[in-house]
Amino acid sequence: MIDKETVEYVAHLARIELQPEELEKLSRQLHDILGFIDKLSVLDVGLVKPTSHILPISNVLREDEPHICLTPDKALENAPGKNGNFFSVPKIIE
Amino acid sequence: MKYQTVIGLEVHLQLNTKTKAFCGCAIDFGKTPNSGVCPVCLGFPGTLPVYNKEALNSAIKLALAFSCEIQEHTKFDRKNYFYPDLPKNYQISQFDLPLSRNGYLDIASGGKTKRIGITRVHLEEDAGKLIHETSSSLVDFNRTGVPLLEIVSEPDLSSPQEAFDYLTSLKNIIGYLDVSDCDMEKGSLRCDANISLRPEGAKELGVKTELKNMNSFKGVKDALAFEVSRQTELLEAGQPMTQETRLWDAEKSETVSMRSKEGAKDYRYFPDPDLTVFIIDREMVSRIKTQLPELPREKMQRFMRDYGLSEYDAKILVNSKKDAQFAEDCIQKYPEKDKKIMVNWLIGPLLSEANARKLNLYELNIDKEELINLIGFVENQSISHLSAKLVLTQMIDSQKPAVLLIKENNMLQISDTTALEEIIAGVILENEKSVSSFKAGKTNALMFLVGQVMKKSAGKANPKVVGELIKRRLTDA
Ligand SMILES: [Zn+2]
Numbered sequence: 353m354i355d356k357e358t359v360e361y362v363a364h365l366a367r368i369e370l371q372p373e374e375l376e377k378l379s380r381q382l383h384d385i386l387g388f389i390d391k392l393s394v395l396d397v398g399l400v401k402p403t404s405h406i407l408p409i410s411n412v413l414r415e416d417e418p419h420i421c422l423t424p425d426k427a428l429e430n431a432p433g434k435n436g437n438f439f440s441v442p443k444i445i446e
Numbered sequence: 447m448k449y450q451t452v453i454g455l456e457v458h459l460q461l462n463t464k465t466k467a468f469c470g471c472a473i474d475f476g477k478t479p480n481s482g483v484c485p486v487c488l489g490f491p492g493t494l495p496v497y498n499k500e501a502l503n504s505a506i507k508l509a510l511a512f513s514c515e516i517q518e519h520t521k522f523d524r525k526n527y528f529y530p531d532l533p534k535n536y537q538i539s540q541f542d543l544p545l546s547r548n549g550y551l552d553i554a555s556g557g558k559t560k561r562i563g564i565t566r567v568h569l570e571e572d573a574g575k576l577i578h579e580t581s582s583s584l585v586d587f588n589r590t591g592v593p594l595l596e597i598v599s600e601p602d603l604s605s606p607q608e609a610f611d612y613l614t615s616l617k618n619i620i621g622y623l624d625v626s627d628c629d630m631e632k633g634s635l636r637c638d639a640n641i642s643l644r645p646e647g648a649k650e651l652g653v654k655t656e657l658k659n660m661n662s663f664k665g666v667k668d669a670l671a672f673e674v675s676r677q678t679e680l681l682e683a684g685q686p687m688t689q690e691t692r693l694w695d696a697e698k699s700e701t702v703s704m705r706s707k708e709g710a711k712d713y714r715y716f717p718d719p720d721l722t723v724f725i726i727d728r729e730m731v732s733r734i735k736t737q738l739p740e741l742p743r744e745k746m747q748r749f750m751r752d753y754g755l756s757e758y759d760a761k762i763l764v765n766s767k768k769d770a771q772f773a774e775d776c777i778q779k780y781p782e783k784d785k786k787i788m789v790n791w792l793i794g795p796l797l798s799e800a801n802a803r804k805l806n807l808y809e810l811n812i813d814k815e816e817l818i819n820l821i822g823f824v825e826n827q828s829i830s831h832l833s834a835k836l837v838l839t840q841m842i843d844s845q846k847p848a849v850l851l852i853k854e855n856n857m858l859q860i861s862d863t864t865a866l867e868e869i870i871a872g873v874i875l876e877n878e879k880s881v882s883s884f885k886a887g888k889t890n891a892l893m894f895l896v897g898q899v900m901k902k903s904a905g906k907a908n909p910k911v912v913g914e915l916i917k918r919r920l921t922d923a
Contacts, residue, residue: 419469
């Protein structure tokens with residue numbers, strides 16, 4: 353069972369602001385999702401190898417060769433705040 | 447009560463690849479802000495990171511140099527947190543399956559060798575750079591995604607000095623591998639420290655403090671020393687310690703608590719679905735092993751074996767790869783059998799010249815053949831050792847050959863006995879008192895007489911020859 357405090361905490365970590373009714377609804381939904389996933393615990397997976405990825409490929413690497421970068425103008429095109437060639441954000445330390 | 451200090455270090459090292467870890471943006475720190483960026487390192491949706499082959503190679507090389515076990519199965523994880531220098535809101539790092547574990551580094555500290563465990567070396571990426579203005583913070587993402595290695599030591603260090611020595615050895619070895627610039631002042635090497643104190647003999651660790659914001663090896667040492675006294679005072683006063691992060695303020699020489707509004711860090715690591723696993727087989731490991739250069743410890747042992755150097759001398763010479771190469775060239779070129787003579791010149795006068803000029807040994811502008819000529823003049827007693835040191839300084843400044851400088855300075859020693867006999871005869875006549883003291887068995891009187899001859903010859907007489915001549919004269923008579 354997932355409680356409201358946990359959902360509030362997760363929402364905070366994700367920087368999501370939830371209204372009381374949303375919190376209620378999401379708590380219920382998350383509870384159902386976790387319950388669904390929990391079906392796995394009845395299976396015997398003793399013989400299944402642990403995996404971290406669904407694709408059976410490995411060692412995907414690229415050569416250390418430079419590509420063409422974005423120009424600063426292009427990089428900053430959609431920035432909500434900019435200052436010269438910098439992205440500008442609300443001050444983060446006092 | 448006596449307390450025992452327990453220190454562990456976390457080093458972040460920028461690899462010197464041409465491009466970033468997960469995209470082809472060229473790494474160049476002098477660039478215009480936000481000109482070395484692309485959709486991948488800016489964290490745009492829909493992009494796909496692909497790891498740099500060269501970075502993996504360098505990382506394995508480094509892990510092997512510290513005798514780590516390379517893990518056969520390794521993967522990337524996402525470390526989630528919000529900060530404006532992190533455009534994806536997660537850092538690609540490694541959590542439960544790091545590249546390597548269980549290595550060590552032998553450090554020389556206080557005349558002893560101590561083995562410091564290395565818990566793990568893992569792969570991750572750098573964040574961007576923030577500049578704080580009065581009303582806003584500016585972000586430059588050029589550094590975002592530069593490949594980093596995190597090297598975590600065991601809490602095996604027991605003093606600020608040992609921590610300093612660990613960093614020095616670490617830097618020496620990394621310098622041999624050519625995988626990083628390893629410059630703390632430029633930020634290519636960063637170090638955080640964990641420190642706690644416990645009563646001597648206690649088994650349990652004390653409450654630890656995490657130290658950040660040091661920007662030199664000395665800064666690390668000073669910050670740790672400050673913490674040792676701060677924590678000792680708290681413990682002696684019976685005050686409770688709290689686990690916290692403190693920032694080193696180099697100007698005030700103190701650590702300051704960094705109060706964070708958020709509770710305990712919760713990074714919610716999970717495997718990065720954009721990156722597949724790496725299987726590092728034995729074959730790959732042994733192939734990379736063959737690329738490893740001779741490391742300082744092996745080089746030191748070879749110098750001792752091949753050139754008959756003492757451990758002390760060899761250790762000084764192998765500190766950096768380029769200096770070791772310079773020294774070995776000199777030693778090999780030196781034609782005499784006794785290499786100790788050349789070694790004494792290298793770690794004596796040459797190293798002093800280098801230090802005085804704030805250069806490395808190999809950066810001294812000196813012709814090796816001329817150095818050998820100069821040493822030859824000392825060895826055949828044509829010039830004194832003192833004169834030779836002056837010539838060395840002038841040689842480095844002027845690039846003139848040794849023989850020319852010796853002539854210009856009129857430094858040739860007089861070893862010719864007929865020329866000396868004349869001066870000696872005069873000195874004996876003028877110093878009857880010392881002569882009789884010598885004859886009465888006072889050996890100090892001989893030193894005085896030699897001194898007088900040196901004075902009369904304007905320092906050019908060979909003191910050894912003079913001593914012999916005076917002795918012969920006075921004992922024969
Ligand atoms: Zn990029």
